[in-house]
Amino acid sequence: xxxxxxxxxxxxxxxxxxxxxxxxxxxxxxxxxxxxxxxxxxxxxxxxxxxxxxxxxxxxxxxxxxxxxxxxxxxxxxxxxxxxxxxxxxxxxxxxxxx
Amino acid sequence: xxxxxxxxxxxxxxxxxxxxxxxxxxxxxxxxxxxxxxxxxxxxxxxxxxxxxxxxxxxxxxxxxxxxxxxxxxxxxxxxxxxxxxxxxxxxxxxxxxxxxxxxxxxxxxxxxxxxxxxxxxxxxxxxxxxxxxxxxxxxxxxxxxxxxxxxxxxxxxxxxxxxxxxxxxxxxxxxxxxxxxxxxxxxxxxxxxxxxxxxxxxxxxxxxxxxxxxxxxxxxxxxxxxxxx
Numbered sequence: 292x293x294x295x296x297x298x299x300x301x302x303x304x305x306x307x308x309x310x311x312x313x314x315x316x317x318x319x320x321x322x323x324x325x326x327x328x329x330x331x332x333x334x335x336x337x338x339x340x341x342x343x344x345x346x347x348x349x350x351x352x353x354x355x356x357x358x359x360x361x362x363x364x365x366x367x368x369x370x371x372x373x374x375x376x377x378x379x380x381x382x383x384x385x386x387x388x389x390x
Numbered sequence: 391x392x393x394x395x396x397x398x399x400x401x402x403x404x405x406x407x408x409x410x411x412x413x414x415x416x417x418x419x420x421x422x423x424x425x426x427x428x429x430x431x432x433x434x435x436x437x438x439x440x441x442x443x444x445x446x447x448x449x450x451x452x453x454x455x456x457x458x459x460x461x462x463x464x465x466x467x468x469x470x471x472x473x474x475x476x477x478x479x480x481x482x483x484x485x486x487x488x489x490x491x492x493x494x495x496x497x498x499x500x501x502x503x504x505x506x507x508x509x510x511x512x513x514x515x516x517x518x519x520x521x522x523x524x525x526x527x528x529x530x531x532x533x534x535x536x537x538x539x540x541x542x543x544x545x546x547x548x549x550x551x552x553x554x555x556x557x558x559x560x561x562x563x564x565x566x567x568x569x570x571x572x573x574x575x576x577x578x579x580x581x582x583x584x585x586x587x588x589x590x591x592x593x594x595x596x597x598x599x600x601x602x603x604x605x606x607x608x609x610x611x612x613x614x615x616x617x618x619x620x
Contacts, residue, residue: 347396
């Protein structure tokens, strides 16, 4: 099959998304008002450490002032990467066609 | 796997910086050599770096109610080895520490070690062992990249457990951190392995000569893989 691997990866992602939807439905049902699931694991670990009474000894010197600005910067990071990947693969593809 | 700014007490943050420093130094030396002797591999290096940029910016919901992100450094590890992957990881981690307050400057050493060195080293070794044993190339890439992702988070758990053994001791603390990090990571590691396997297939299709130039695949294997795809 020519696109067998693509199909397998796509199927894997669909299964992953489906499991997420089912689990999310279960989690949402148990959440109270104002509670939010699906936080970051990085933050959870930090919470675990702070619960033991530890205080971070230094703060980041700059933090994105809001969640929107944070997602802007994350999107920018992904976009920079995606442009480079697309450019190089497109360049190789063009070379191959021209050869 | 980001250990946040200030969340490693002295002497741990200094220790991890000292451990990571030689890898980054060797990586810079290897990069320099690559630029001089194998210029034609540079676009692939750009792809490996860009891949870390994309994957590490995606926070993906996992199976237990929290989000985590893939690392993307497995690809760089397979293609260029753990020292160059350490440099790629460092660039991304500095970006995230400075602009996003994600990770931190003082914890950079520990984060570079888990994401840039330990994970890619595992990917590199598995890939080498797999190709030497004559295993299926794509299956090897999948396993190497998935385990690189998972090992990164296991190493982060070790780093935190060493610094914060608490009352439970190292192993108790390790299982607590691993429950947060490594368990969340299992499904993401599988996805990351699958995506990197796909990217590897495209490299084989579009630019196999770079892979032979880097001694990653023999000409005959490339021939076989391309025939199988045609």
